Amino acid sequence: DTGVSQDPRHKITKRGQNVTFRCDPISEHNRLYWYRQTLGQGPEFLTYFQNEAQLEKSRLLSDRFSAERPKGSFSTLEIQRTEQGDSAMYLCASSFYSGQETQYFGPGTRLLVL
Amino acid sequence: GQNIDQPTEMTATEGAIVQINCTYQTSGFNGLFWYQQHAGEAPTFLSYNVLDGLEEKGRFSSFLSRSKGYSYLLLKELQMKDSASYLCAVRDRSNDYKLSFGAGTTVTVRA
Numbered sequence: 007d008t009g010v011s012q013d014p015r016h017k018i019t020k021r022g023q024n025v026t027f028r029c030d031p032i033s034e035h036n037r038l039y040w041y042r043q044t045l046g047q048g049p050e051f052l053t054y055f056q057n058e059a060q061l062e063k064s065r066l067l068s069d070r071f072s073a074e075r076p077k078g079s080f081s082t083l084e085i086q087r088t089e090q091g092d093s094a095m096y097l098c099a100s101s102f103y104s105g106q107e108t109q110y111f112g113p114g115t116r117l118l119v120l
Numbered sequence: 121g122q123n124i125d126q127p128t129e130m131t132a133t134e135g136a137i138v139q140i141n142c143t144y145q146t147s148g149f150n151g152l153f154w155y156q157q158h159a160g161e162a163p164t165f166l167s168y169n170v171l172d173g174l175e176e177k178g179r180f181s182s183f184l185s186r187s188k189g190y191s192y193l194l195l196k197e198l199q200m201k202d203s204a205s206y207l208c209a210v211r212d213r214s215n216d217y218k219l220s221f222g223a224g225t226t227v228t229v230r231a
Contacts, residue, residue, distance in 0.1 A: 039219075046224075051218055051219070109165075110165060111163045111164070116160075
């Protein structure tokens with residue numbers, strides 16, 4: 007039984023560098039979500055896909071953030087010109103869109119921008 | 121948006137019962153989820169309520185009152201491994217069925 011996987015699990019980068027994270031959802035799931043979580047807070051919605059279509063991007067997400075899901079399977083989240091405020095846990099979740107849609111989370115990528 | 125409120129911290133003794141409350145305000149309620157999150161790990165799904173009443177799953181139960189905008193998660197026979205953050209999340213039709221999360225309640229179980 008394969009769950010949601012994310013890579014890398016940890017990333018340390020210098021301010022101004024670009025980083026890219028990957029998420030592999032549960033295979034039959036058609037929705038994929040990206041969240042950001044900081045210490046003491048719940049996950050904050052960033053963007054989501056249904057199959058390969060990006061349906062919504064949070065207003066909180068600056069133009070430095072971009073996400074893709076080119077074949078409706080795995081997804082990437084890229085952050086350009088990282089800032090210290092980008093340091094957080096980036097969580098990916100997937101679901102099968104239906105009446106009771108339960109999102110299942112991956113282990114997350116913890117980003118530290120120095 | 122949704123206002124989701126839950127206590128920041130709770131402490132209980134091993135073997136005891138703890139109840140974590142969650143209140144919410146939403147215009148198109150379409151379900152409430154509880155997740156457990158251990159420090160540094162991803163949230164894991166615990167329960168789902170969409171109709172009023174109690175859902176029981178082993179040591180964990182979740183209750184929903186839609187008219188009051190209120191839910192609770194009940195943890196019985198607490199074990200040390202239950203020390204974690206518990207997240208309340210609400211799905212909203214007016215928000216394209218996306219989840220909005222509370223800040224989480226950190227439960228500490230003491231021997």
